[in-house]
Amino acid sequence: DTGVSQDPRHKITKRGQNVTFRCDPISEHNRLYWYRQTLGQGPEFLTYFQNEAQLEKSRLLSDRFSAERPKGSFSTLEIQRTEQGDSAMYLCASSLAGVSGTPPRGYTFGSGTRLTVV
Amino acid sequence: GIQVEQSPPDLILQEGANSTLRCNFSDSVNNLQWFHQNPWGQLINLFYIPSGTKQNGRLSATTVATERYSLLYISSSQTTDSGVYFCADPRDSGAGSYQLTFGKGTKLSVIP
Numbered sequence: 001d002t003g004v005s006q007d008p009r010h011k012i013t014k015r016g017q018n019v020t021f022r023c024d025p026i027s028e029h030n031r032l033y034w035y036r037q038t039l040g041q042g043p044e045f046l047t048y049f050q051n052e053a054q055l056e057k058s059r060l061l062s063d064r065f066s067a068e069r070p071k072g073s074f075s076t077l078e079i080q081r082t083e084q085g086d087s088a089m090y091l092c093a094s095s096l097a098g099v100s101g102t103p104p105r106g107y108t109f110g111s112g113t114r115l116t117v118v
Numbered sequence: 119g120i121q122v123e124q125s126p127p128d129l130i131l132q133e134g135a136n137s138t139l140r141c142n143f144s145d146s147v148n149n150l151q152w153f154h155q156n157p158w159g160q161l162i163n164l165f166y167i168p169s170g171t172k173q174n175g176r177l178s179a180t181t182v183a184t185e186r187y188s189l190l191y192i193s194s195s196q197t198t199d200s201g202v203y204f205c206a207d208p209r210d211s212g213a214g215s216y217q218l219t220f221g222k223g224t225k226l227s228v229i230p
Contacts, residue, residue: 031216033215033217033218035218040222041222042122042204042206042220042221042222042223043161043204043218043220044220045215045217045218045219048213048215048217050214055213055214055215056211056213056215056217058217089159091161093161093218098216102149103148103149103208103210103216104208104216105149105166106151106163106166107151107163107218108163109153109160109161109162109163111158111159111160112159112160114159
């Protein structure tokens with residue numbers, strides 16, 4: 001397994017366009033997360049999937065954002081009608097579930113997709 | 119939600135020097151993790167350190183959960199240690215997500 005893959009690595013788009021990013025997690029990981037990171041800040045949580053179910057969404061995830069994880073494998077994050085404020089690095093992470101009621105002991109992040117909205 | 123303070127925000131070291139990075143939390147910590155983000159953006163999980171001390175090569179981490187802080191020690195620093203170091207504690211908001219809340223990080227630059 002080559003880790004968590006994200007595609008594309010970079011995306012430049014004009015304001016108002018739609019963009020879609022893809023994340024391929026480690027195959028045996030049932031947990032998948034999307035984070036957003038702006039310059040000089042730590043990553044901020046956007047959404048969480050357990051298998052194919054989207055179980056949590058952050059308030060940061062406006063109506064223009066949608067994420068899916070069909071069949072519990074890869075995931076996509078779509079941003080509609082992009083705005084300049086959407087410019088950021090979008091990070092995907094995956095992990096195995098911890099023992100019942102405990103968090104994962106490790107998270108594997110992808111290299112991210114850097115979005116620039118012009 | 120939980121607040122995470124990291125210090126110092128920036129650190130410049132001569133190669134071979136040692137350093138200590140600190141992470142303070144506003145609430146109890148249970149499953150603290152340290153990460154390194156290299157200059158190309160890749161985040162690597164360094165330690166799962168809910169309490170006590172762990173060592174991995176030139177890096178070691180100590181968490182004092184009762185006092186809500188953790189320390190990361192880097193010894194004999196190398197240029198490849200450059201990047202941003204983050205600490206985070208997974209939190210379950212009820213959906214079982216154990217999402218990570220990150221601090222702003224410590225940006226380390228190791229110069230030859």
